[in-house]
Amino acid sequence: MTLKTPEEYLESIKKQKYNLYLFGEKIDNWYDHPIIAPTINPVMKTYELAQDPQYQEIMTSISHLTGERINRFTSVHRSNEDLIKKVKMQRLLGQHTGCCFQRCVGMDAINAVFSTSYEIDAKYGTKYHQNLLSWLKRIQSEDLTVDGAMTDPKGDRSKRPSEQTDPDLYLHIVEEKKNGIIVRGAKIHQTGFLNSHEVLVMPTMAMRETEKQYSVCFAIDTATKGITCIYGRQPCDTRKLEECLCDRGNPNYCGQEVFVIFEDVFIPKDRIFMKGEYDFTSPLVERFAGYHRQSYGGCKVGVGDVLIGATALIAEYNGVEKAPLIRDKLVEMVHLNETIYSCGIACSYEGHKTPAGNYEIDLLLANVCKQNVTRFPYEIARLSEDITGGILATLPSEKDLNNETVGPLLKKYLKTHEGINVEDRFKLIRFLENMTMGTAAVSYKSESMHGAGSPQAQRIMIARQANLEAKKALIKKILDIK
Secondary structure (H helix, E strand, O other): OOOOOHHHHHHHHOOOOOEEEEOOEEEOOHHHOOOOHHHHHHHHHHHHHHOOHHHHHHHEEEOOOOOOEEEHHHOOOOOHHHHHHHHHHHHHHHHHHOOOOOOHHHHHHHHHHHHHHHHHHHHHOOOHHHHHHHHHHHHHHHOOOEEEEOOOOOOOOOOOHHHOOOHHHOOEEEEEEOOEEEEEEEEEEEEOHHHOOEEEEOOOOOOOHHHHHHOEEEEEEOOOOOEEEEEOOOOOHHHHHOOOOHHHOOOOOOOOEEEEEEEEEEEEHHHEEEEOOHHHHHHHHHHHHHHHHHHHHHHHHHHHHHHHHHHHHHHHHHOOOOOHHHHHHHHHHHHHHHHHHHHHHHHHHOOEEOOOOOEEOOHHHHHHHHHHHOOHHHHHHHHHHHHHOHHHHOOOOHHHHOOOOOHHHHHHHOOOOOOOOHHHHHHHHHHHHHHHOOHHHHHHHHHHHHOOOOHHHHHHHHHHHOOHHHHHHHHHHHHOOO
């Protein structure tokens, strides 16, 4: 098997038995919980579209390890075309779900670790790259979903990992055994952890020689003994506990974030891809961040397409779609969205081959892409709220709409013009509320700010990659300055 069907994925993920807590209670059949269940659907969509012949070239690729057709989310980028197709795939999935589909982080982690493990082996004679290849062959052949884990709690930000009062605030090795290692710590903001079969863990920052125990990279089953999961809250998340589908905004699709704690978890030797090579933590972090900042040039744009479409439709429902100021605001939304996409494509087109054989994006352009993402989705959402109107924040419940007494009154006063169904307008307003203020706003706005690094992280990388000396040399040549 190389390509799972959505049904096969669902059955496989249900077998994962987690030590999971939500609202202070232990959750057993997590996949049936009304808050969690809708988060599985976007991941299922990544399997569904991979089965569709019209999307085969975007959603799948040929493995250079096995020669078989695999899901692109498990692939190693082997060309600039692969990097471009990755962005197009992410935009496509954003258009189909209107939310985070959760497999991007794992794909980006695979490609970052691929080149880094190769270079560690070349310098130190280790076997990490072979470990990765063996693990990756299984991931590809079984079409498994991988979560990428980088962010640690960090404790006191004024102190380095080795200076913390509690060493567990950064995930680290606590014991080495002949057949593996024991790790302890936590990884937070874990997108789609429960919906993943495996987790690929990386260091969260560049480490120093005194921080070898924090310089660790490995892969493990997400349901491994010693891992505890605590489900993250999102705005309006308890609406999913209600029976009213419309009030949920996007009832079928949403993302998930999980706080993951490792309590003396055993990592087998053949699952380790870095162990103490602190001098390679910086390139690994930078490469992963670069790949993931490229990803935002696809996924956020696809979700933006949906938001723009919903905004244009509500303008039509309100009867103002031909007003010049409305058309101009919609044009601005499209302009901002396509600017993000342009950067995602550009950093892919300008990518280069690594010594390991995979392709890496242009880091400067990838960071410019993500810097735009920290701003533009907020403006797109603001313009959407502007066009939608105040009803976005004051709409009564679907139960009121269906109430025998007040329902007819609501339908009377929510009506706009002939041919527009009040129930459809109601659903659309709720969706727009969800996208700009509710659960979907977490992945569209908050994640746009902090995912793959907060704004200053990109500015630091842009400064490093800017090559101002070369730019100064240009003007010196033009003006003949010696």
